[in-house]
Amino acid sequence: MSMSLRQLHPLFVGQVSGIDTGRPLDAAQVAALNHAIDRYAVLVFRDQDLDDERQMAFARNFGDLEIPRSGQAAVRRRLRAEIADISNLDENQAVRGRDDPRRFDQLGNRLWHTDGSFRRVPAALSMLYAHKVPRPGPDGKGETEFADMRAAYDALDDATKAKIDGLVALHDIAWSRAQLGFTELLFNERDVLPAVPQRLVRVHPGSKRKVLYVAAHACEIVGWPVPEGRLLLRELIEHATQREFVYRHEWREGDLVLWDNRATMHRGRSFDEREVRDLRRVTTRDIASTLDQVA
Ligand code: OGA
Ligand code: MN
Numbered sequence: 001m002s003m004s005l006r007q008l009h010p011l012f013v014g015q016v017s018g019i020d021t022g023r024p025l026d027a028a029q030v031a032a033l034n035h036a037i038d039r040y041a042v043l044v045f046r047d048q049d050l051d052d053e054r055q056m057a058f059a060r061n062f063g064d065l066e067i068p069r070s071g072q073a074a075v076r077r078r079l080r081a082e083i084a085d086i087s088n089l090d091e092n093q094a095v096r097g098r099d100d101p102r103r104f105d106q107l108g109n110r111l112w113h114t115d116g117s118f119r120r121v122p123a124a125l126s127m128l129y130a131h132k133v134p135r136p137g138p139d140g141k142g143e144t145e146f147a148d149m150r151a152a153y154d155a156l157d158d159a160t161k162a163k164i165d166g167l168v169a170l171h172d173i174a175w176s177r178a179q180l181g182f183t184e185l186l187f188n189e190r191d192v193l194p195a196v197p198q199r200l201v202r203v204h205p206g207s208k209r210k211v212l213y214v215a216a217h218a219c220e221i222v223g224w225p226v227p228e229g230r231l232l233l234r235e236l237i238e239h240a241t242q243r244e245f246v247y248r249h250e251w252r253e254g255d256l257v258l259w260d261n262r263a264t265m266h267r268g269r270s271f272d273e274r275e276v277r278d279l280r281r282v283t284t285r286d287i288a289s290t291l292d293q294v295a
Contacts, residue, residue: 003032007040009247012148012264014040021045021256022054030061037125038206041263042146042247045256050129052083055256055282059127063284066116066123069173070102073187084281086128088273095276105186108176109268111216112147112241114261115283118173118217120196123261124286133251134275142271144249144257146264150209152240153201167200168222168291169233175219197222199290200236204263211263212240213290240265251279262286 005014014036019029036043050058059065071081078093079085088096088103096103116123134142156164172195174185185193200221202213214236221229248269249257259266261283271277 003029003036005036005040008044009148011151011245012040013042013044013146013247015044015046019045021048021058022050024057025061034062034206037258037260038204041148041150041260042249043258044249045258046252047254048129048256049254050256052080052280055127055129055280056082058256059125059282059284062125063287066119066283066285068281068283069187069189069193072192073189075187079280082282084283086268086279086281087132088277095274098273101186103273104180104182105177107180108216110270111176111179112237112265112267113176113215113217114149114213114265115281116261116285117171117198117213117215118176118193118196119285120289122198122286122290123283125258125260125284126281127256127258127283128279128281130251130253130255130279132276132278133253134271134277137272137275139272140270141250142277143251143269144266145269146247146249146259146266147241147245148247148263149212149214149240149245149265150204150207150263152245153210153212155245156212156239164200164232164236168197169200169214169218169229170195170220170222171198171215171217172196172219173217176216179216195219196289197291199293202262202290202293204260205293207263209263212236213262214240215265237265 003018065082068084076091078091115126202211218233
């Protein structure tokens, strides 16, 4: 069966049929998927059958794997180091309590962000697979929303495009967590993850489109007074997350969603946290810092 695509949003997001992500892919399939990523920025695969090893094997078709923050820290984990545990479960498969610090850290995913922008070499592709999805309730459905940062850039007025041309932002995991009230980082990462500079406007290597590269991690504009930089960053995030740029994914078990962190932002939505939500992410690293890439 050959691969086909159905667009799920007027601007981006393709649903892929004809690919079994749990089996080895040939070079033509990988090339077709890379092409689709450059075009759609988010790919949805329904009814997949993955375990952690198969999910990692699929991701390795696209680059080297990033080790998540908790995988780098000396903490007990439910899953192997390469898998970002996007669940509300602890090491004993019990739902985390409301006051669990690991839960607080995960709540950072509810802020609009792009993965790993706080690393010198940020994340490229994230692949999130749904093992268990909560039932919808008054607290929500636990959807994930995505914003098309290419379209958001294109829609800026010319004066703003001129103003932000060439600017560099500092990204810091401590800042996204500080916005939720953290005064220190959960995994004592201060020395491991200092604030890093990233271009505010980058050119996507595949599509050659300009992209607004902002996130909840972005805390300053280099060379600007801090409050002025923060206001600009906030305005840009507000602009980029207007409804016309946003796709909302309602999870079904067996969904694999792949997104390009170089072209999108995303955030998780609330749900009844007495229910199990077990999603697991494997992520590829980009090849260089945005400062070392063509602007
Ligand atoms: C992530 C993330 C949001 C969600 O996996 O990187 O931000 O909906 N997830 O769980
Ligand atoms: Mn994320």
